[in-house]
Amino acid sequence: DAEITQSPRHKITETGRQVTLACHQTWNHNNMFWYRQDLGHGLRLIHYSYGVQDTNKGEVSDGYSVSRSNTEDLPLTLESAASSQTSVYFCASSETANSYNEQFFGPGTRLTVL
Amino acid sequence: GDSVTQMEGPVTLSEEAFLTINCTYTATGYPSLFWYVQYPGEGLQLLLKATKADDKGSNKGFEATYRKETTSFHLEKGSVQVSDSAVYFCALSDIQGAQKLVFGQGTRLTINP
Numbered sequence: 001d002a003e004i005t006q007s008p009r010h011k012i013t014e015t016g017r018q019v020t021l022a023c024h025q026t027w028n029h030n031n032m033f034w035y036r037q038d039l040g041h042g043l044r045l046i047h048y049s050y051g052v053q054d055t056n057k058g059e060v061s062d063g064y065s066v067s068r069s070n071t072e073d074l075p076l077t078l079e080s081a082a083s084s085q086t087s088v089y090f091c092a093s094s095e096t097a098n099s100y101n102e103q104f105f106g107p108g109t110r111l112t113v114l
Numbered sequence: 115g116d117s118v119t120q121m122e123g124p125v126t127l128s129e130e131a132f133l134t135i136n137c138t139y140t141a142t143g144y145p146s147l148f149w150y151v152q153y154p155g156e157g158l159q160l161l162l163k164a165t166k167a168d169d170k171g172s173n174k175g176f177e178a179t180y181r182k183e184t185t186s187f188h189l190e191k192g193s194v195q196v197s198d199s200a201v202y203f204c205a206l207s208d209i210q211g212a213q214k215l216v217f218g219q220g221t222r223l224t225i226n227p
Contacts, residue, residue, distance in 0.1 A: 033215075045215070
């Protein structure tokens with residue numbers, strides 16, 4: 001079965017370190033998204049991609065970067081981790097960019113920055 | 115910009131009670147509206163959706179009607195079960211935003227037997 005996976009599921013790091021969160025989907029979807037989930041804010045969009053070599057900034061992109069070198073993967077990098085980036089991170093994918101299409105979510109990565 | 119407002123939680127109900135979770139939105143265009151559900155320890159999954167005014171989305175006994183006149187998309191279920199305990203998110207996707215989802219803050223629902 002097609003799926004979307006994230007790794008690691010849990011990560012503890014220190015302030016200032018670079019961290020990369022992996023997202024891999026086997027749906028062959030063109031669109032991929034990264035969100036962060038914080039209490040009282042729901043999910044907020046960090047970055048998104050509509051295809052290979054395409055990346056776009058979302059609502060809360062400062063301090064994060066992504067790259068899309070193939071269809072299956074969209075890794076999220078925190079250049080210099082800060083305590084404010086402690087959160088749960090979700091990756092999602094969808095087949096087309098139509099507004100009514102469902103997004104499929106991964107299980108999430110819980111990141112703690114000490 | 116676009117925004118979604120959900121009723122404050124947490125919500126605690128007894129099994130077989132009637133459920134309503136309120137959701138209102140602000141959007142410049144004609145958004146598609148969604149309810150996503152997050153069970154403990156899992157990612158979000160689509161519960162139901164509606165893509166135009168007066169559409170009713172339904173799934174697993176849950177329903178929500180797209181009300182353009184009141185900019186609302188309230189989630190309802192006639193008789194909840196313990197297995198419905200989860201966090202529920204209302205979201206919109208504006209056609210101008212090319213499928214970027216805007217989420218409400220989420221409502222945690224607990225059903226007691």
